Amino acid sequence: MLGNSFGRIFRITTCGESYGIGKGSGLAVIVDGVPPGLKITREVIQEELDKRRPGIGKINSPRKETDQCEIFAGIGQDGVTTGAPLGIIIYNVDTQKIHIDQYREYKDIFRPGHATYPFFLKYGEAQDWCGAGRASGRETVARVAGGAVAKFILKREGLEILAYTKECMGIKARDMKWEEIKKNYRKNEINCPDLEAAKKMEKRVLEIKEEGDTAGGIIELIIHNIPAGLGEPVFDKMSALLAHAICSIGAVKGIEFGAGFKVGNMKGSENNDQPYITKDGKIRFRTNNAGGLLGGITNGEDIVARVAVKPTPTISIEQTSINMKTMEEVKLKPITRRDPTLVGRIYAVIEAMAAITVLDALYLARAYDSLAKLDKKWMRLKENY
Numbered sequence: 001m002l003g004n005s006f007g008r009i010f011r012i013t014t015c016g017e018s019y020g021i022g023k024g025s026g027l028a029v030i031v032d033g034v035p036p037g038l039k040i041t042r043e044v045i046q047e048e049l050d051k052r053r054p055g056i057g058k059i060n061s062p063r064k065e066t067d068q069c070e071i072f073a074g075i076g077q078d079g080v081t082t083g084a085p086l087g088i089i090i091y092n093v094d095t096q097k098i099h100i101d102q103y104r105e106y107k108d109i110f111r112p113g114h115a116t117y118p119f120f121l122k123y124g125e126a127q128d129w130c131g132a133g134r135a136s137g138r139e140t141v142a143r144v145a146g147g148a149v150a151k152f153i154l155k156r157e158g159l160e161i162l163a164y165t166k167e168c169m170g171i172k173a174r175d176m177k178w179e180e181i182k183k184n185y186r187k188n189e190i191n192c193p194d195l196e197a198a199k200k201m202e203k204r205v206l207e208i209k210e211e212g213d214t215a216g217g218i219i220e221l222i223i224h225n226i227p228a229g230l231g232e233p234v235f236d237k238m239s240a241l242l243a244h245a246i247c248s249i250g251a252v253k254g255i256e257f258g259a260g261f262k263v264g265n266m267k268g269s270e271n272n273d274q275p276y277i278t279k280d281g282k283i284r285f286r287t288n289n290a291g292g293l294l295g296g297i298t299n300g301e302d303i304v305a306r307v308a309v310k311p312t313p314t315i316s317i318e319q320t321s322i323n324m325k326t327m328e329e330v331k332l333k334p335i336t337r338r339d340p341t342l343v344g345r346i347y348a349v350i351e352a353m354a355a356i357t358v359l360d361a362l363y364l365a366r367a368y369d370s371l372a373k374l375d376k377k378w379m380r381l382k383e384n385y
Contacts, residue, residue, distance in 0.1 A: 001134065006245065007356055009033050009363040010153075012146035018131030018138040019095045019103075026091035029142040031149050033363065034074060036083035040152055045069050045088060048148035049141065051348035054339070057189040059205050061339040065094050065138075069145055088145045092138075103129055108325040109332055113313025115250075120324050135250060137342065140349040143249075147352020150359040157362065160224040161354050163347040165192040166306060168201040168217035169208070178224060178302070190344045209340035212316030217343035219307045221246075221350055223358060226292065228300035229369075229382045230361040237296025238303070238361060245353035246307055251342050252350075254308035258291025273301075283381060300382075309346055314338040 005013040016027025034040075046069055054061040073087030107129035110116030115135035119127040128134065151161065162185055166173050173194035184193035190205070192198035201217075208215045231238030243255050263271050266289075273285040285301055292303035318333040339345065369379065 006248070006353075007033070007360045009367075010150060010356060010360040012143070012356060014139070014142035014146070016090075016139070016142060017128055017133045018092075018136030019100060019133075020092055024091065025095065026089055027139065027142040028087065028089040029146040031074070031086040031088070031146050033360075034081050034083065034086045034149060035153065036081055038081040038152065039079065040071070040075070040081055040086070040149060041079075042069055042071055044152055045071070045145050045148040048144050048151065048348060048352065049090070051186070051351075052141065052144050052345040054345070057344070059189050059202060059209070059340050059344050065092065067141055086149060088142075088149075090141050090145065099131075103131060106332060109321050109323050109330055111313060111332060112319045112321055113310070117324075137250060137339075137346075140249065140346075140352075143356075144348050144352045147349075147355045150352070150355035154355055154359055154362075157227075158225050159358065161222070161351050161358070162224070163219050163221040163307075163350045163354070165190050165198075165201065165343045165347065166218045166220035168192075168341065168343055169204050169215050171197055171200045171204060173197045178222065181222065190341070191347055205341045214312040214315055214338065215341040215343075216311040217309050217341060219309055219343060219347050219350055221303070221305045221307060221354055223292070223303035223354060226298050226300075226303055226358065227362070227365075227382055228298050230298040230358070230365050231293070231296050233295050233297060237293070238298055238357075239291075239293050239296055241357050241361060242303070242305065242354060245357040246305070246350055249346065249349050249353065251310050251312075251346060252307055253310050255305055257293060257303070257305045259289040260291075260306060263289070281380075307350055309342050312338045312340065312342055 004015060005011060010033035013030045014027065019025065049067045049069055053067045054065050067090055069088050069090050071086065071088055074081055074084045076082040110120065114132060119135065131138065162181060164181060164185065168190065173192050174197065176193055181193045184195060187195060188198040188202065190198050190201050192201055205215045239257050246252055246255055259266065259271065271289050273287045273290050275283050275285050278284055285299065288301045288304060290299065291305060292298055292301040316333060318331050321330055321332040323330050
């Protein structure tokens with residue numbers, strides 16, 4: 001199986017399945033590009049893992065995974081990073097036989113909305129049928145662990161990354177400023193900083209859950225205090241890198257930056273963000289329709305993106321499918337555990353992938369700047385956003 005690594009200088013490689021085999025099954029991440037001398041503890045990583053942990057509240061999966069992490073490599077005897085790759089593992093603790101047997105019952109039938117069919121085409125009967133294997137949302141726990149390391153490093157640079165539920169089943173959070181979003185971050189199960197909208201969203205999700213169905217939603221991502229000048233103007237645009245990172249998350253079906261698809265109905269005079277000079281000589285923009293990106297390069301404004309998240313494909317409503325062994329149409333009504341909506345946990349994964357992408361781009365930009373030796377006036381414009 002290819003494609004289990006992401007990043008160039010700051011790079012993660014993940015492994016592990018939803019269930020795995022035996023008592024010691026789990027998921028792990030190797031993180032390359034970690035600077036030496038950092039006091040990265042398991043508690044730092046655990047704080048991020050707790051954001052996506054299942055089994056908490058009414059709108060998350062009832063699977064009781066504690067998602068406790070252990071750092072097994074890359075920390076020296078003095079308790080700081082050595083510059084070697086960091087190794088982190090998270091063991092599966094809720095892989096009960098009853099649930100494995102449920103998957104076994106329809107292992108030859110592909111579940112609508114799942115990756116089972118293309119997995120049959122790619123891996124044949126050896127494909128991992130238990131809990132969707134590497135195609136499961138559980139795979140993302142290793143990404144979040146790697147993203148926690150990236151966030152720790154970015155915090156030293158003054159960068160902050162937050163994602164939250166902007167919309168769920170037609171219920172929209174009002175437009176809010178960064179300060180209020182940050183203040184109300186994670187104040188409710190669905191992680192919507194508009195507290196009134198959050199109540200309505202949660203109520204609607206629970207209604208849909210009672211129907212045996214699931215709900216989709218939209219996550220808004222904000223990368224705050226990001227310096228100008230990150231990204232490359234052709235194939236490695238910052239928007240392209242972020243899209244690659246975020247669209248690699250299984251449940252993500254779309255992404256837009258800034259004004260997004262609204263630009264299709266705008267005039268140039270409406271879409272263009274007009275610049276101005278601040279009192280301290282910095283260049284800023286009066287609006288942010290570009291979402292913090294011009295020519296694929298950061299312009300110093302916050303990167304703002306919205307991510308479309310599909311409903312959890314496992315539902316309790318009977319659907320038509322195909323038995324891949326007999327090649328006959330069958331009826332399927334899964335009874336396995338699932339999230340009634342993914343938005344209450346997937347935001348942590350989106351933050352993690354954004355952090356990994358931004359840190360990797362920051363490494364590359366700093367390396368380029370050190371060799372380009374541009375006039376100091378251009379360097380000053382990129383600083384202290």
